[in-house]
Amino acid sequence: MSIQILALVGSLRSASVNRKLAEAAAALAPEGTEVTIYEGLAEVPFYNEDLDAEGSVPAAAQALRDAAKAAGALLLVTPEYNGSTPAVLSNAVDWLSRPYGAGAVKDLPAAVISASPSPYGAKWANDDARKVLGVAGAKVLEDASVTVGGRFQDFAETHPKDHEETAAELAGVLAALIGALEPVNA
Numbered sequence: 312m313s314i315q316i317l318a319l320v321g322s323l324r325s326a327s328v329n330r331k332l333a334e335a336a337a338a339l340a341p342e343g344t345e346v347t348i349y350e351g352l353a354e355v356p357f358y359n360e361d362l363d364a365e366g367s368v369p370a371a372a373q374a375l376r377d378a379a380k381a382a383g384a385l386l387l388v389t390p391e392y393n394g395s396t397p398a399v400l401s402n403a404v405d406w407l408s409r410p411y412g413a414g415a416v417k418d419l420p421a422a423v424i425s426a427s428p429s430p431y432g433a434k435w436a437n438d439d440a441r442k443v444l445g446v447a448g449a450k451v452l453e454d455a456s457v458t459v460g461g462r463f464q465d466f467a468e469t470h471p472k473d474h475e476e477t478a479a480e481l482a483g484v485l486a487a488l489i490g491a492l493e494p495v496n497a
């Protein structure tokens with residue numbers, strides 16, 4: 312059975328560089344590993360504890376939870392909005408964090424990639440994503456994060472999978488996730 316890595320992308324725009332980075336991770340996944348970009352994030356309603364009860368969890372939120380539970384690892388790919396992660400990602404993590412202590416991300420190895428046009432490469436969003444995932448119970452790989460800043464504009468023309476430095480960094484993140492996961496499955 313192959314290793315499944317679920318990628319959650321925080322930008323919904325069609326030409327998103329963050330989405331391209333997730334696509335590049337999927338293209339670079341080593342044999343026996345599959346990176347799937349989750350396509351239903353925009354449909355997940357805002358987290359509401361009233362809805363989070365047996366029989367009333369919205370289908371789109373349940374589908375997200377099911378996808379995370381079926382995955383061996385999580386890859387968050389985030390732009391920076393006003394110094395943090397976009398609401399779409401933070402909402403997803405809220406759904407994945409509950410029930411408290413037993414959410415879908417509990418003990419899931421997780422890494423964060425961030426990109427914005429600023430030279431800092433969405434560093435604040437990256438830091439926040441790692442913090443929030445950790446609080447949610449994921450096993451965050453602190454040393455396996457990538458920030459894409461200065462080269463952001465290159466990816467309007469060149470897909471990041473064809474950009475040597477970026478491809479090497481993404482391959483490093485995938486290797487770290489796979490390495491974190493193997494002992495779990497052993």
Ligand code: FNR
Nearest residue numbers: 322327328329330390391392393394427428429433
């Ligand atoms: C931004 N952007 C941005 N960039 C940044 O480096 N720091 C920031 O605080 C913000 N804030 C921010 C707020 C809002 C509401 C928007 C729409 C944008 C720029 C942002 O990172 C950029 O436009 C893209 O979203 C980059 O990612 P994608 O969409 O190409 O994946």
